[in-house]
Amino acid sequence: MKFxxxxxxxxxVLKLEExxxxxxxxxxxxxxxxxxxTEGYRNIVLDLSAVKECNDSxxxxxxxxGDRLCKNAEGIFVVCGVNKNIAPIIKMSNLHQSVTFVNKLxxxxxxxxxEEIEKELRGGVDKG
Numbered sequence: 001m002k003f004x005x006x007x008x009x010x011x012x013v014l015k016l017e018e019x020x021x022x023x024x025x026x027x028x029x030x031x032x033x034x035x036x037x038t039e040g041y042r043n044i045v046l047d048l049s050a051v052k053e054c055n056d057s058x059x060x061x062x063x064x065x066g067d068r069l070c071k072n073a074e075g076i077f078v079v080c081g082v083n084k085n086i087a088p089i090i091k092m093s094n095l096h097q098s099v100t101f102v103n104k105l106x107x108x109x110x111x112x113x114x115e116e117i118e119k120e121l122r123g124g125v126d127k128g
Contacts, residue, residue, distance in 0.1 A: 001025040003032065011043035011112045012036050013105065021054035021086065026062045033066040042075025043115070045108040049081030057093035067099045076100060076115050078108040 001024075002017040014032060018025055036044055044066055054060060063079060070077035078100045082090060090096055102108050 001028040003029075005032075005036075007041070010116055011045060011109065012041045013045045013047055013108075015047040015050065017050045019050070019052050021048070021051050021059050023056070023059050026059050029062045030065045033062070033069055037069040037073060042070055042073035043112045044070055044075070044077050045105065045112070046077070046079045047081045047105055047108075048079060048086065049083070049105075051081075052083060052085060054086045054089050057089050057095075060090065060093060060095055063095055063099050074119070076112055078102060078111055080105050080108045 004015045004017060006013040006015070014029075014036070016025070016029065033044060046063065046066060063077075067077040080102050081104070082101060090101070095101075100111070102111060
């Protein structure tokens with residue numbers, strides 16, 4: 001599985017650089033989510049902009065793993081760059097009801113920063 005990782009202070013971007021999302025690359029993707037989570041990343045962005053095809057909604061189940069890991073760590077899992085071929089499969093599988101999807105990477109990072117600021121504000125209020 002080909003992918004790139006761009007680590008930042010508050011989040012990490014994992015870009016899947018495969019033309020197809022298949023059950024061949026799903027296990028490696030799940031493993032990478034677990035590894036990043038273990039490294040302390042609670043906010044993960046999965047960029048699917050290079051992925052052009054997905055034939056089975058089961059292959060997308062790895063997204064639920066990433067989402068669950070981030071939620072358990074009090075973070076957020078965001079998927080961006082979904083193309084028009086994959087969008088109907090996501091809708092059909094109801095993934096959009098549990099996983100956060102945005103159109104572009106900058107929207108994903110904005111969302112993460114808003115969540116982090118909100119957490120800091122809530123934390124500050126609780127302590128005072």
